[in-house]
Amino acid sequence: MPIQYYIFLALTLFSIGMVGVLTRRNAIIVFMCIELMLNAVNLLLVAFSKMQYNLALTNNKATVAGTEAQLFVFFIMVVAAAEVSVGLAIIVMMYRNIHSVDVNFLNRLKN
Amino acid sequence: MSATQLLFWFLSALALLGAIMVLISKNPVHSVLWLITVFFAISGHYILMNAQFLAIVNLIVYAGAIMVLFLFVIMLMNLDKTTDPQKNWWMKLAGVISGGCLLMEMATLVRQAAEMKGKTVMMKTGDIGLIGHLGKFLFNDYVVPFEISSVLFLSAMVGAVVIGKKN
Numbered sequence: 001m002p003i004q005y006y007i008f009l010a011l012t013l014f015s016i017g018m019v020g021v022l023t024r025r026n027a028i029i030v031f032m033c034i035e036l037m038l039n040a041v042n043l044l045l046v047a048f049s050k051m052q053y054n055l056a057l058t059n060n061k062a063t064v065a066g067t068e069a070q071l072f073v074f075f076i077m078v079v080a081a082a083e084v085s086v087g088l089a090i091i092v093m094m095y096r097n098i099h100s101v102d103v104n105f106l107n108r109l110k111n
Numbered sequence: 112m113s114a115t116q117l118l119f120w121f122l123s124a125l126a127l128l129g130a131i132m133v134l135i136s137k138n139p140v141h142s143v144l145w146l147i148t149v150f151f152a153i154s155g156h157y158i159l160m161n162a163q164f165l166a167i168v169n170l171i172v173y174a175g176a177i178m179v180l181f182l183f184v185i186m187l188m189n190l191d192k193t194t195d196p197q198k199n200w201w202m203k204l205a206g207v208i209s210g211g212c213l214l215m216e217m218a219t220l221v222r223q224a225a226e227m228k229g230k231t232v233m234m235k236t237g238d239i240g241l242i243g244h245l246g247k248f249l250f251n252d253y254v255v256p257f258e259i260s261s262v263l264f265l266s267a268m269v270g271a272v273v274i275g276k277k278n
Contacts, residue, residue, distance in 0.1 A: 001115075001116070001119055001231060001232050001234060002229075002230070002231055002232075003227055003230045003231065003232055004221060004222070004227055005119070005123075006232060007221050007227070008218060008221070009123050009126070009127075011214055011217050011218055011221070012127060012130075012214060013126060013127070013130055013149075014214075015210045015211070015213050015214035015217075016127070016130040016131060016133075016134065016210070017130070018210050018213065019134065019206050019207055019209075019210035019211075020133065020134045022206035022209065022210065023134070023202070023203050023206035023207065024134070026139060026190075028139055028181065028184065028185060028190065029133075029139060029142055031181075032133060032142060032143065032146050032181065033133065033134070035146070035173070035177065036130055036133065036146065036149065039149070039150065039153055039169075039173070042153070042165075042169070043153050043156055043157075046156075046157055046160055046162050046165060047160065047232050049162075049239065050160045050161075050162070050232045050233045050234070050237060050239075050240075051230050051231070051232050051233075053233055053237055053239050054230075054231060054232065054233040054237075055230065057233070064239060064244065064248070065239075066239050067239045067244065067245060067248045068248075070162055070164075070165055070239065070240060070245060071245065071248060071249055071253055073165055074164075074165065074168065074245075074249070075256060075260060077168060077169065077172050077173070078260045078263070078264070079260075079263070080172075080173075080177070081172055081176065081177060081264075082263050082264055082266075082267035083267075084177045084180060084181075085180070085267050085268070085271045086267050086270050086271050086274070088180060088181070088184050088271075089270070089271040089272075089274040089275045090274055091184065092184060092188065092275055093274055093275065095188050095190075096277075101188075101190060
């Protein structure tokens, strides 16, 4: 498949996630849309790794050209898992104090 | 259209449908289930590109652990009731338009880029996605980030417990 198809798919998933972060009021849904954005980037990185592998294969039959991108995806998953645990702890704390997970509510607490 | 292309289009359509349903669903539990569908579609893409290790890790970590954690939080705090409809739909429209503008701008850029023309992604074969080769790279060249990520996990665990403590 040409790389543009993968780029467009990842871009569309990323912007759908971004619209979710901007639009939704429930803090948990916002968090899930952040995970969606991270996954879109993961998909794009793996597609690029296979593209580089394909390009390098024409020069050298035993190449390992695209491996770094897949390891980077692995580390992104590591960071996402750690971030989810801390973020959900924060959301639980927020719920315990104000009994709502509405992100607009925290804005009104300013005054 | 070959089987590979058919599978690519089907998985892409499933991922996009799942993503849009995550946004649209009123019930948070439905959003979680649609997001799990998206993760399955993305893992299918990984398998199509022969990134086998990442496909399995994606399923185990994201769909298996992170989404279960989300479901725990939603069910234990009784948030599965449908939230109130937002009265301000101009804000929603503004959000959708700004997201659409970002997508359009980036898609235009990609369309014009000369470096992206003619490059294809190798599907179904390729040794770099196999766990042996990835493991060799990870433990020879990238062992320091690997050890640091264990420290990151430790700090995340300690942070989560400290934040969640009742005084």
